[in-house]
Amino acid sequence: MKMPISEAFDLAVEVLRGGGLSRQGAEVVAAHLVDAHCTGHTFAGLPRIPTLLEGIGELTGGVLEDPEVIRETATTAWVDGKGSLGYIACQKAIELGIAKGRDQPVVIVGACNAYYSGRLGYYAEQAARAGHVVIHTNSSSAAVAAPGGTRPVLGTNPFCISFPTNQGELTVDFSTAAITEGAVRLAAATGEELPPGAAIDGLGRETSDPQAALAGAILPWGGHKGFALSMAVAALGVLAGGAALPNEAANHGYIFVLVRADTFLAPGEFQDRLDLLIDYLRDGAASVRIPGEQSSKRRDRARSEGFVEVPDEVLGELRALRDAQV
Amino acid sequence: MKMPISEAFDLAVEVLRGGGLSRQGAEVVAAHLVDAHCTGHTFAGLPRIPTLLEGIGELTGGVLEDPEVIRETATTAWVDGKGSLGYIACQKAIELGIAKGRDQPVVIVGACNAYYSGRLGYYAEQAARAGHVVIHTNSSSAAVAAPGGTRPVLGTNPFCISFPTNQGELTVDFSTAAITEGAVRLAAATGEELPPGAAIDGLGRETSDPQAALAGAILPWGGHKGFALSMAVAALGVLAGGAALPNEAANHGYIFVLVRADTFLAPGEFQDRLDLLIDYLRDGAASVRIPGEQSSKRRDRARSEGFVEVPDEVLGELRALRDAQV
Numbered sequence: 176m177k178m179p180i181s182e183a184f185d186l187a188v189e190v191l192r193g194g195g196l197s198r199q200g201a202e203v204v205a206a207h208l209v210d211a212h213c214t215g216h217t218f219a220g221l222p223r224i225p226t227l228l229e230g231i232g233e234l235t236g237g238v239l240e241d242p243e244v245i246r247e248t249a250t251t252a253w254v255d256g257k258g259s260l261g262y263i264a265c266q267k268a269i270e271l272g273i274a275k276g277r278d279q280p281v282v283i284v285g286a287c288n289a290y291y292s293g294r295l296g297y298y299a300e301q302a303a304r305a306g307h308v309v310i311h312t313n314s315s316s317a318a319v320a321a322p323g324g325t326r327p328v329l330g331t332n333p334f335c336i337s338f339p340t341n342q343g344e345l346t347v348d349f350s351t352a353a354i355t356e357g358a359v360r361l362a363a364a365t366g367e368e369l370p371p372g373a374a375i376d377g378l379g380r381e382t383s384d385p386q387a388a389l390a391g392a393i394l395p396w397g398g399h400k401g402f403a404l405s406m407a408v409a410a411l412g413v414l415a416g417g418a419a420l421p422n423e424a425a426n427h428g429y430i431f432v433l434v435r436a437d438t439f440l441a442p443g444e445f446q447d448r449l450d451l452l453i454d455y456l457r458d459g460a461a462s463v464r465i466p467g468e469q470s471s472k473r474r475d476r477a478r479s480e481g482f483v484e485v486p487d488e489v490l491g492e493l494r495a496l497r498d499a500q501v
Numbered sequence: 502m503k504m505p506i507s508e509a510f511d512l513a514v515e516v517l518r519g520g521g522l523s524r525q526g527a528e529v530v531a532a533h534l535v536d537a538h539c540t541g542h543t544f545a546g547l548p549r550i551p552t553l554l555e556g557i558g559e560l561t562g563g564v565l566e567d568p569e570v571i572r573e574t575a576t577t578a579w580v581d582g583k584g585s586l587g588y589i590a591c592q593k594a595i596e597l598g599i600a601k602g603r604d605q606p607v608v609i610v611g612a613c614n615a616y617y618s619g620r621l622g623y624y625a626e627q628a629a630r631a632g633h634v635v636i637h638t639n640s641s642s643a644a645v646a647a648p649g650g651t652r653p654v655l656g657t658n659p660f661c662i663s664f665p666t667n668q669g670e671l672t673v674d675f676s677t678a679a680i681t682e683g684a685v686r687l688a689a690a691t692g693e694e695l696p697p698g699a700a701i702d703g704l705g706r707e708t709s710d711p712q713a714a715l716a717g718a719i720l721p722w723g724g725h726k727g728f729a730l731s732m733a734v735a736a737l738g739v740l741a742g743g744a745a746l747p748n749e750a751a752n753h754g755y756i757f758v759l760v761r762a763d764t765f766l767a768p769g770e771f772q773d774r775l776d777l778l779i780d781y782l783r784d785g786a787a788s789v790r791i792p793g794e795q796s797s798k799r800r801d802r803a804r805s806e807g808f809v810e811v812p813d814e815v816l817g818e819l820r821a822l823r824d825a826q827v
Binding site for chain 1: 574576577605607636647651655660662664673675723725727728730735736737740741742747758760764766771775777778781782785786787790792
């Protein structure tokens with residue numbers, strides 16, 4: 176059903192608080208989920224809550240701590256997620272990055288000891304709106320095999336880069352896996368087939384059967400090059416203090432590099448020039464997708480209408496969770 | 502023939518000087534070409550010289566200037582290539598980055614107004630050897646169509662990231678195009694077919710005919726995601742002051758971000774942990790390629806033997822060029 180955004184936010188906060196989050200923590204996560212929902216990334220929105228609550232139970236035993244800044248300098252900050260949610264650690268990280276970036280052309284923030292941070296674009300775009308070019312990566316636990324391999328060795332390791340323009344943010348945000356874990360689980364639940372080249376079974380044979388894929392692994396996107404990029408995301412996770420081996424679900428490593436858009440060019444010049452490039456690309460092919468543009472338009476529409484569409488069964492599940500917690 | 506590395510270097514310097522480069526400039530370029538040759542990237546090695554000389558003639562009218570540092574701070578530097586060779590501008594850029602990185606955990610250097618810089622890994626690895634994690638990108642002039650497009654709108658826009666390990670550098674260095682321009686030209690010359698999905702003809706139809714591809718465009722690697730990454734490399738080129746529209750062959754934009762490997766972890770800890778990850782990946786699949794490893798082994802062997810293999814026809818061409826210049 177269509178529900179007011181503020182009501183969706185309040186419901187999310189309530190259910191997350193019941194799961195052990197502080198009011199502040201629950202608000203950070205709920206804001207992220209509602210934003211994902213508004214941009215049309217529904218599965219990264221409110222439907223994520225039950226999975227998050229399960230993860231909190233399994234990975235932290237329900238003990239949730241606030242992230243802590245271990246060390247900082249004028250151009251760096253290091254955030255320890257204390258084994259809790261990546262959403263909260265990454266929100267802290269990007270806010271530190273933006274604050275430091277007021278005085279510094281280039282800043283790096285690392286975060287570790289946290290799991291699952293949602294959409295990378297959510298953090299990167301906050302910094303892009305503050306005038307930064309942002310590179311953001313997230314190493315995660317093993318789900319993807321090497322080309323020719325038979326078992327998962329790397330995470331779905333997403334890579335994101337966002338740029339300010341005069342028309343909103345240009346945000347490239349993609350998984351280095353051919354398909355997300357969520358999509359495999361969804362296909363398993365609905366009985367649909369996986370696209371070709373997306374997964375292998377437990378013997379390393381390509382498969383379109385999601386059940387077989389759950390016993391095997393996802394394949395990297397784009398063959399050897401994609402796997403190499405995934406390796407780079409994993410190594411950046413190590414730089415941030417995340418798990419060296421991709422077998423610790425609660426120790427993702429997150430990197431945020433922020434560069435002021437006016438580091439070299441005059442203020443506003445980067446945005447003007449990037450607008451020229453985007454218009455040029457649009458002229459080059461009717462089918463060209465400007466990354467992040469659709470999400471941004473969906474968000475604007477949802478915000479101006481004040482409503483978000485939440486599937487009835489999700490709403491029912493969340494209300495049941497809330498009522499069970501009371 | 503097998504020739505002493507020093508002799509190959511001297512020959513390259515001589516021919517490049519004859520093409521208008523200063524002694525210092527010629528030595529910078531020759532060192533790069535000989536290194537590429539030693540790592541087995543033969544086409545980025547000595548055989549590149551005739552094409553470079555043609556480019557110098559066409560793009561600069563033979564007037565070559567030394568790159569200039571337009572502006573610098575403790576954590577940034579901006580290099581103007583003065584319309585000359587990217588090799589020289591990028592070598593200056595990485596040396597500035599490394600010098601600044603002695604005192605700073607994170608540094609950004611931009612370079613623009615230059616064309617063709619050779620292998621990105623060459624620059625990134627110098628900084629990795631000095632203990633930095635390095636992200637290096639290079640926007641270039643149009644050769645690649647958008648998926649579904651009919652004409653080139655973006656460059657082959659390579660992306661590189663290099664990490665120090667205890668066993669050498671882990672270097673991810675790839676073109677965001679399905680195939681290089683050089684490979685299309687080589688196939689056209691030898692009459693070979695292009696691999697499927699690599700190029701389109703002038704009407705936007707996929708083709709394996711290199712002649713048809715020269716009238717059309719190369720396709721991006723990895724579909725929409727690869728094209729999005731290419732767009733990001735183009736936007737980073739704009740950040741560095743490169744051409745906004747990818748139609749200026751002599752105004753590539755280059756970005757170098759250097760992060761000290763001990764920014765968050767203790768000195769040496771990043772390298773130790775990355776070694777663990779690499780060993781783990783190697784165990785995960787017999788076929789896993791550790792990016793940069795083969796090149797590095799080839800370089801070590803060539804350097805220890807003191808010889809490099811230069812095809813006879815290339816040697817003949819270079820000697821003829823040298824003799825014609827005298």
